Amino acid sequence: MARVGVFICHCGENIGGTVDCAAVAQAAGELPGVVHAVDYKYMCSDPGQNLIREAIKEKRLTGVVVAACSPRMHEPTFRRACADAGLNPFLCEMANVREHCSWVHEKGEVTTEKAIDLVRIMVEKVKRNRPLFPINVPVTKTALVLGGGIAGIQAALDIANAGHKVIMVERDPSIGGHMAQLSETFPTLDCSQCILTPRMVEVAQHPDITLYTYAELENVAGFIGNFRVVIRKKARSLDEKLCTGCGLCTQKCPTKKILSEFNARLGMRTAIYVPFPQAVPNKPVIDREHCTFFKTGRCKLCERVCPTKAIRFDQQDELVEANVGAIVVATGYEVKGTDFFPEYGYGKYKDVITGLQFERLASASGPTLGVIKRPSDGNVPETVVFIACAGSRDPAKGINYCSKICCMYTAKHAMLYKHKVHSGKAYVFYMDIRAGGKMYEEFVRRAVQEDEVNYVRGRVSRIYARDGQLIVKGVDTLLNSRPLEIKADLVVLASAMVAQKDAEELAQKLKVSYDGDHFLSEAHPKLRPVEMNTAGVFVAGACQAPKDIPETVAQASAAASKVAGLFSKDELSRDPVVAVVNRLGPPTFTTCVGCFLCESACPYQAIEREEIKTRDGKLIKTVAKINQSVCQGCGTCVALCRTKSIDLQGFTNEQVFAELLTL
């Protein structure tokens, strides 16, 4: 016997100003099954909620309808109130008489009638509601951190220090990412490696962090709290337990002319190599693509000289499986190369370089040991032109966004150049200066006022080479748009920060959203910056959007705190609004015929196959089964099912049709 309570909210004037709430309450009271109907000014307030709680107890209500705002606002509020009073929260529904009625219509009788209709259909629904109970899902308290740059390092340390296990997977032979390539960082001009390497070592030595370098994510399956990941450890061609990191192999390797990735292709490395002296782990890797032995079958010099016999040419990739409860994606960024710019030479001029390449020149451990030299002839440049916004903010080149860090690092580069070459001239061609962070504006002013860097407001149309110099054709829009021609010895392009080449592939593997620029999408641009739409996967760092180191570290710690929050319980409680495939007694067992249309349609991969067997194990039929831990309750399978074997808890066919037929 239904005993429904109806509560009409005035919401101040929001509803009351347009809808005659007293009349709605009056009409509601006359509906079949309704034993209590009142209206009140603010239902979501404490006294308002008390009205509900008391009515439940006094009138022994079996269902509650609150006619008020959108359920997206206050459904949790009212459901909690019901639960407090002992009524299953899923027996409480809201009729949206604000966004769907008072906010979109004029005051009048027709509007009030519509409100009454909305209440009427929800009453019919709630009469058919069943109590539902949260679904509990166990949580594996290990986190997977993808990416060993500063974002991944920070997140891993924070999660591990919170008492949980971390597996870090880094694609390159060493962790450190791009930050390890930088010379000094703004706005403090701290030595980048000096502040980074202690963290790198901490990660390697942390008892709760398992570090896989030269490894990639092969596969991921499962759901929040229960991911099953497969990691591919690429063959280093080395027995890491025997290798002492003495470096003899890298010294003796005869193949010395491979462009070094770490030095941004400005220097060379050997085929068996450690990317940089402070690498973690400090163990070499054989680049099989360029190694003479792997190409021709001859050499093996490294094997001969290794004092601990650690070289293993026949080593294969190894697949490692692991169970994790959360994934933090911190895979970082790339920068566009000089070949991206037709008007600056298509990459054919050696002395036109990117900002990242300049970092390597300026770096004490770089190919020129920190002396700024022209790549073409090794001379110190007397005039350097820095070009900001090279590729960024450029719809014609397909990059609409601002890369955020270039204004700052260009000022830094110009300053470093002037510190090293006092008599040199530095020009920066810019459109705007974006220096919004703490101490950033002061930093840029320092470049202009103390280091006499020449900022020219205008862009460069083209660059060509002549007499060993680069002719830069720019303009000064502040000087009546006068065209300027500068003869430069070196040109540094602040080239755009872009997503990794395989960002799309990774996103699809993880089943997370990404945008048109292949940056990974956060769940909400303002209020949920580190979560993603896929539950259990979090994002940090430049793979989400261009950002500098302070923001990256902040975001990484934020992601770690979300993971720690997730791990703070042993079980996760999920909303029970999930789909269910019916199960009946024998001989039918279920009306599902096993067509599995639902399986291919489900956007969340939440549908599994269940074998229905006799007691002796003979297979009767294979039918669909919804994994209640993954199902998001979207209803696609419900709509699609040809035999109508699936129903959605909380929005059953019966309930929804009741709403429609009542109208």
Place this chain on the structure above:
Amino acid sequence: MSVPAHAAPHPETLPSRVQDATGESVFNCYQCGKCTAGCPLAAEMDYAPNQILRLLQLDLPEMEQEVLTAFSIWLCLTCETCAARCPQEVDLPRIMDYLRQEALRRGLVHPKAKDILAFHQAFLDTIRRGGRLHEVGLIAAYKLKTLHLLQDVLLAPKLMARGKLNLVPHGIAGKEAVRRIFERCGTGILPVDAGATGVSETHAGDAEGSGT
């Protein structure tokens, strides 16, 4: 992939007329100056290319006159260098064409541009008459309009001797049809998406040689 154009402002403003005629929004320009930096003639112009766009963007009352009487728009060679390099994909050459046409319609041509205009008009006159360019006729008309009677006089005999000068114009068979085209094109006001093209259709059916 460029940023969507700003919605056209009040129909009477110059930016909106530019947009109607060319499809280009002057508000897409973010004044980076790359057009000016690469323009072969920027140094000779009174207003640099980006400044022409700035005048259109700001659209203060006196600026309409300024931009239409600028010498720059006549110097512009339509070499397309600016459009090729513009990060915001603004079709400045198309806008320049419109400004030239509008300046001509309103009689607002910069005095220094009279030679350039005379050349263009003499060029079109020979086509109107015979259907093709008559180079000698063009030069003759140009000299009469500009009174630069002795210009290139030393080159003429050489060109003659090398057989490069045709004294007699070649009139094509369809030259009447070409003349009618000129008449129909009038002042050439042409909204970009409408059927109305400033073209008169009255001669379409009764022209001799129609469908040639």
Place this chain on the structure above:
Amino acid sequence: MKIGFFPGCSLEGSSREYNESLQAIAPLLDVELIEVPDWNCCGATAAHSLNHTLALALPARILALAEKAGMDELVVPCSACFSRLASTRHELRQNEALRRAIATCIEIEYTGRTKIVNVLELLLRCAANGLKEKVRQPFAHKVACYYGCYLTRPAEITTCQRAEDPQEMDDLMKLVGAEPLDWAFKVECCGAGLSVSRTETVAELSGRIVEDAVYRGAEALIVACPMCHTNLDLRRGAIERRRQAKYAVPVLYVSQVVGLALGLSEREVGLHRHHVPVRFAAPAARPGTGVPQAGHRLEAGATEQAVGAGQHRLEAGATEQKEE
């Protein structure tokens, strides 16, 4: 290969050697150039500067006539005409109402079917069809290929792959035995239509082009546009006066180079019509013999006249008419 052909006004007049060389090499390359019947002027710069409708109508008439004559493709050797025709085709194909209005204006039906092909595309097709094997006298010189504005811009209507550093003409030159140089003014404007009304501007812009080519060691500038040729060749005197320097580098049409390489004589490709004499300091060696041949000198019948300061004199030994 039969293909439609639109010479344009310059090829009939002041740049007739471009036409002559094309007509001369066509049969050697198995190409039949079929001229659009009763074509009119495309309007060039004058039309688009003064009247947008006219700027569409004049090219549209040419294209409509080509279509009526059943031409699927139309070769347009003049880069400026190419640009006008291709832009018109592009604009009218995108706007149905406009196309119909223009068709009414020109009194001929027009659907936009005929494709427009520039001279480099045509020659590269011939290259794919065994041009290299037909080369009898490799044009063994260092050349600066000058593309100008309209072969690479605007991107919507041109097909050159690298708009800032195109290679199509360079590749063609390599095929005929030349050595194309990497230089800095491949696509910089020569001064275009200001040749008459503002010659000083042309002297400046074309002067920069000539200077850079000479600086890089070019023995010839190769062009594919009559306007560019006029500015770089006929206006050489103005260039030299402005820069206070002498530049002897000749300017050849790409079709002339191909013609010479295929074994045609200088007269047949129209070199005698140039203002700047076509001659090379170091004669090209005949392949295989190690014996330097006479090179491409002006033959008997060529004329050379004084043009004020900077007169180019013919060397002794060449057979020439009297000069001084």
